[in-house]
Amino acid sequence: MAFSLKRKYLKMPLSRIVSFAFGGFVAISISLILFLSVKANVQNTFSLLNDKAILLSTSMEQRVRDHFYSVEQAVTDLKPFFDRGEISFSDQDTGLDMMKVAVATSSRITVLVATDLNGENFGVYQAPSGRLWPFKRQLPPGSDKTYVLPKLNVYSGPTWGPILNNDVGQFANVSVPLVIKGKLIGTLTAASSLDSLAKAIRSLDEGDESTTFVMVNGDEILVHSDKDEFQVGGKALQPLPAPREAFGDPVLANMDTADKLDGFAKAARLGINVSRIEVGKREFIVMKADIPGYSTEPWVIGQYFRGASITREVERLTGSALVGIGAMIIAVLVALWMGRVMARPLKKLAEQSRAVATLSLDNVEPLPRSRVAELDQVAQAFNSMVVGLRAMNTYVPRSLFNKLMRLGGSQAAEAREARLTILFTDIVGFTAMSETMSAGETARYLNAHFAVLVSGVEEEGGTVDKFVGDGMLAFWGAPDARADHAMAAVRAARRISRDLEDFNSEAAERGDPTVRIRIGIHTGPAVVGNVGALDRWNYTVVGDTVNVTERLQTLGRELGAEDKVVILVSSDTIAELYGEQAAERAGDFSLRGRSEPMEVFKLDPYASPNEDQIAAAPAFSTTAAE
Structure with a gap:
């Protein structure tokens, strides 16, 4: 006799786990920290000094680099204008205008000067008061000896010169080469006062x-x-x-x-x-x-x-040991209290998570906000997840989502070849009908029409693939395999036909137009599963079987021009309709894209399956389609 043993797990309340775990952890941690602090307080002090050295040096270095960043950026930003000839030594007025803008936007630039190979220069000097002084050939009084021209070549990057001193103060300076067509024509230099x-x-x-x-x-x-x-x-x-x-x-x-x-x-x-x-x-x-x-x-x-x-640092650390002992006692008591407080929202989360796991999203209640930041983030994230799942069900059919989850998620959605039955619908003359409607009226009318179609498909266990204009594509046989996929598709088509009668009656009472539809059904091999790229995946069906179905629907223009509902099926589908008695052979037709004629049948849209047909139907299976 085969039997299995289920492992039994010891279960404890969350409040007790959190209280003892957190309280014990805090007690052990503080005890260890106090022991190490008393034993190695000098070493800890040097560790603090180590961090202090890093922090101070980093802060000072950052002050320096922040100060000089805009100075270096000014010459590197202006250099391309010289290199392209937009600023030239022959048209210094244009250059001075752009230099004034560069200096005005940076209070750290004292002098910005362009110097040609002959030593002629022009630029802008910013006085301590903030006033800008454009100059040509000679720096304003008091601004001399603010920079030095380094030796540059056409490949030189920003080059900093020595710190210079004059009667005004100390100055750092950076230069870049000015190059036109591979030849050095001069130097662009920015000098910055070091007072600030x-x-x-x-x-x-x-x-x-x-x-x-x-x-x-x-x-x-x-x-x-x-x-x-x-x-x-x-x-x-x-x-x-x-x-x-x-x-x-x-x-x-x-x-x-x-x-x-x-x-x-x-x-x-x-x-x-x-x-x-x-x-x-x-x-x-x-x-x-x-x-x-x-x-x-x-x-x-x-x-x-x-x-x-x-x-003094050592004395502070020794004194903190006594404070730490008291803190350890308080922390353990607080941990016991926090365990009970934290358990309540987590218990609520566990309850609501079980409803999410079964996709019973309508039964999920929003989690309340919490004063604990992490718990509040969890509650908001959970509530947002539920809202997202509900929104996703607006665009992904819930029936398909439930099937994929039941059959294994991503594995069930992998693209594969399977024998399916495809159903394609289209409204007769909808283009002309929509010309008399506004955009909003057209959308509302189509939504009501598609609701009838979707209801008929899902009642028979089918999957709605997509809506194409005023038409709909649906299929049976995936993701769950079923031997009666052809019969289910025909039953869905007839259910749609009957529901369409009620839809048209209600539309006529409102004064809205009524519709006639064409339905094509074909059975054959097709690729079904996730098709797409990157984050744009779509669970869909592709292949020749889909194309044949659409052309059967189009053939309805000839074979059922005046019918309210015309259902055309292929001989491949008829072969799987056990005991079907309401099918009329329409003949052999050459469909676009196929080399040989196809035998086509026209079904009575309002017929019901007889007892023999129901008894002969194969059993339904919920395994993933192979």
Whole structure:
């Protein structure tokens, strides 16, 4: 005797699972964190300093790159205009107009100048007040020595020159070659004052116990956040920019004697150097990194702070251990409460999911909103999914969707060849009829007509493929295989005929036009399944059998011109109609696209199957069509 054993699973309420799991996890996690914190608080402090070094260096580097991005972009954007000849040294007025626009849109550009191979130039200078000064051949007073022309060739990219100093301030400059037909004709240069950059970098200073600095041209200090009074006391001996040795800051002056600190491997991988410097009896931690690309030599950005701050960090971590123990107790209690709160909406979700699994979408109730963000997102996503499924059923026949889900989803929808019966309908003279209707009236009339057709097809287990103008294509035998597909198609055609009588009666009472239809039915092999590309798939039927069906329907123009409903079927379909007595042989006809004549039969549209025909019908199957 064959039998099977079902594995029994231990089931627990969700609230208990969440409470104990979350509470236990929190208790173990906090205990482990507290243990590691007390045991390795110094190591943790250095880890925080490691992250601080990365964050600070990244922030400073980003300030620099943000400052110079628009400067470099200005010359790279204007270069194509010179290269195409739209701006030329012979027509400087046009060039000045475009340069003024470029400078006006970027407050970081001080000078934008084009220089030819003879040294002649023209450009725009932006004064500290924001006023724009166009110039030709000579820079305005006070703006000289803001840039230097590098040696470029036709293939050079944006090239940054050395940092320059004059009576106004410090300037960075970038140049690009101007090329016409492969020949260098000059240079386009943009210079930017570093005053605003210095202010932005000084704003990263964290207070009295830290100092932010930037060095350029090797060891020249460009920015120093504590130039008025150093951490070790005293003031700057020279105004900025100044050489590191001559500036007067003993910490930066002793950078050559710094000892590299271990434990900062993560920062080191990003090019950040962390070291220790002793000045007298005081210890300082220095973090610095190089930024290449904005001068002939890399910039050095960094910050230093007192080493005593590490001791305070250790004391804070030790004190946090006691706070952590209390937090662990509170967290476990909160976890027990949260488990019960979270279980309620999840239980509701499980109940509604069972209805979705059976595609009983009309019975699905919307999930309520939740104050818990994740649960609220789940509820909204579930509700949106249900709305989407309901909307999908508007365009995908529910009967087809249910069949595909029952038979295995994507596998049942794979394209294959099967023996099917195809039904094709068309309204007689609908084009002329629609000329008297508005677009809205035509759509409403067709929708009501198609409702009759779809009802007849689905009542007999068929699949509506598509609507073609005022016609409809349906088939039997897929996705579920059935031996009586020909008989089901004929029954559907006759059901449609009878329902059409009621449709026309109601239309006549409303004063709407009545319709006559032609129906073609043919049985044969066809390819059925998903056909399409990318995300535009359609479960459909294609092949010669479909074409023959459509031409049988068209033949109804000759064989049933005055009939309210004319049903023409092929001899292949007749061969599968067990006990059919209401079929009249119409003759052999040469259908377009076929080399041999086809024997065609005309069915009585209102006949009902007799008892012998019902008894001879083969059994219906719900397996997928092969």
